[in-house]
Amino acid sequence: MKAKLLIGLAAAIGLAGTTASLVGVRPAQVGALVGMKSVPHLHQPRTDDEIPQGPYGDIIRQGEQIFRDPGTYAAAYVGNDLRCSNCHLNAGRLAGAAPMWAAYTAYPAYRSKTKKVDTFAERLQGCFDYSMNGKAPPLGDKVLVALETYSYFLAKGLPTGEIIEGHGFPPLPKPDLPGDYTRGGQVYAQNCASCHGAQGQGQSSGGKVVFPPLWGARSYNWGAGMTSIESAANFIRANMPLGLGGSLSVQQAWDVATFMDSQVRPQDPRFDGDVQSTRAKYANTPMSMYGRTVNGAVLGDPAVTPPARQMPPAATTN
Amino acid sequence: MRHAATTSIIALALALAAASHPARADDAMIAAGRALAANGVMAERPGCASCHMQNGAGQPDVGIPRLAGLTEQQIATQLTYFATGARQSPAMAPSARQLSPAQRQQAAAYFASLPIPPQPDPLASPAASRTRGKDLYLNGDQRTGLIACAQCHGTTALGVGEFSPRLAGQSASYVEEQLRAWRKGAVRDPLGAFMRAEAGGMSLEDINAVAAYVASLGHTETQAP
Numbered sequence: 124m125k126a127k128l129l130i131g132l133a134a135a136i137g138l139a140g141t142t143a144s145l146v147g148v149r150p151a152q153v154g155a156l157v158g159m160k161s162v163p164h165l166h167q168p169r170t171d172d173e174i175p176q177g178p179y180g181d182i183i184r185q186g187e188q189i190f191r192d193p194g195t196y197a198a199a200y201v202g203n204d205l206r207c208s209n210c211h212l213n214a215g216r217l218a219g220a221a222p223m224w225a226a227y228t229a230y231p232a233y234r235s236k237t238k239k240v241d242t243f244a245e246r247l248q249g250c251f252d253y254s255m256n257g258k259a260p261p262l263g264d265k266v267l268v269a270l271e272t273y274s275y276f277l278a279k280g281l282p283t284g285e286i287i288e289g290h291g292f293p294p295l296p297k298p299d300l301p302g303d304y305t306r307g308g309q310v311y312a313q314n315c316a317s318c319h320g321a322q323g324q325g326q327s328s329g330g331k332v333v334f335p336p337l338w339g340a341r342s343y344n345w346g347a348g349m350t351s352i353e354s355a356a357n358f359i360r361a362n363m364p365l366g367l368g369g370s371l372s373v374q375q376a377w378d379v380a381t382f383m384d385s386q387v388r389p390q391d392p393r394f395d396g397d398v399q400s401t402r403a404k405y406a407n408t409p410m411s412m413y414g415r416t417v418n419g420a421v422l423g424d425p426a427v428t429p430p431a432r433q434m435p436p437a438a439t440t441n
Numbered sequence: 442m443r444h445a446a447t448t449s450i451i452a453l454a455l456a457l458a459a460a461s462h463p464a465r466a467d468d469a470m471i472a473a474g475r476a477l478a479a480n481g482v483m484a485e486r487p488g489c490a491s492c493h494m495q496n497g498a499g500q501p502d503v504g505i506p507r508l509a510g511l512t513e514q515q516i517a518t519q520l521t522y523f524a525t526g527a528r529q530s531p532a533m534a535p536s537a538r539q540l541s542p543a544q545r546q547q548a549a550a551y552f553a554s555l556p557i558p559p560q561p562d563p564l565a566s567p568a569a570s571r572t573r574g575k576d577l578y579l580n581g582d583q584r585t586g587l588i589a590c591a592q593c594h595g596t597t598a599l600g601v602g603e604f605s606p607r608l609a610g611q612s613a614s615y616v617e618e619q620l621r622a623w624r625k626g627a628v629r630d631p632l633g634a635f636m637r638a639e640a641g642g643m644s645l646e647d648i649n650a651v652a653a654y655v656a657s658l659g660h661t662e663t664q665a666p
Contacts (some may be wrong), residue, residue: 167584216580217583317632318604326602333594
């Protein structure tokens, strides 16, 4: 049961569809793995100057553009202020930050989230439905083709059907104490608020969000993999604060993930009209706060929950 | 240990940010700052403009940074660091110490109010170096785990709020000097934990390349590829 749940979580965050940990890497080494220490046997994705000229290279470049700025280059499908590169750091290249090269080789895969075998393009659709609080581009759409082409470009040389070192977010051990909202709020104020804002609203530059909103109407919705406290803790410990991955303790990572994932955010697009019924179907895990009462409100209750798929007015005509 | 130090300096940064949060600069403050820039505070010491220029362009070729385009709080905070010694600078410490806290705020308000002046021709840098710099800036480096500069300074290097300064069009020599100082572990700034981690993972060639790239960016919106 537990293994099944974990498999679901791993699949939900778009990784290899399996929970196999980083080969030979203990959790204590997580910071070193994704920090400054060099790990020479990790896959080295190709660089921009290796993108070929011509129509094939043009689509790779388009995919990279979308990846950095989906709100501009895939506007019809994006309903919030996130960028792919907010979680998939270094534009999908960084090990331990769900790199696209490792994700590419992991599909097709059975996913408990969809209860079927998903292709890589179908997995990308899920990102738009949930993490981007938007709507999925149809299969074959140029947005999906470009993102898949970019990922394929980064994955050159990797085997399929293998666990790729550096995939996903490195799993953390359980904390000594259960994740705690109040302690997490303190961790947030000290380590996260200077970039993400005291209210989790994120920060912009030149009219574009650089530090993503972590909750609220412009963040990921309740269907996103990042609503799993475990996934969030894994990501945070390995990668946050930016450049200082591994600096938070395991306990702090779980606490601040609990804090972040206990906030209001857009509705799960699979919402069936009843929060507890929706929780039972799609979020039936102690790692999700959906349907739980926090600060006097039930998370997911339509009265306090922004709608799913808040598409910009301009995008709805596309 | 490292974690405790990181936490405490970030907490300090937040406290400083809260304490020094400026009121919106009004015209009188800007005018006072303009006079300080032109004339300084005493006859035998020149004003800010003698090095940074009255239009805030700085002197990119000799590594004197452009101030136009930075925020009032960024400039005022750095002036305070120079004055207190939190940021070590033989060049800036005497000037910053001459200014009262109110005058530092006035000078900051003035330079922050300026439009970004036309960019002087950037010093020639090899195209290969700029290409490498662009790759590091936008994509980081998987070999060393370097986080892309763009993650904090934005893909167009315009900086983000009070957290990260604008880099587009900044003096290459200045950026290089600062990165070298961070790389050597400069304390300088409570938020410096981020830059020490970044620069600590960069080679001197990397630093040179990134500096050349950001200096080459125009002062208007430029799009990453």
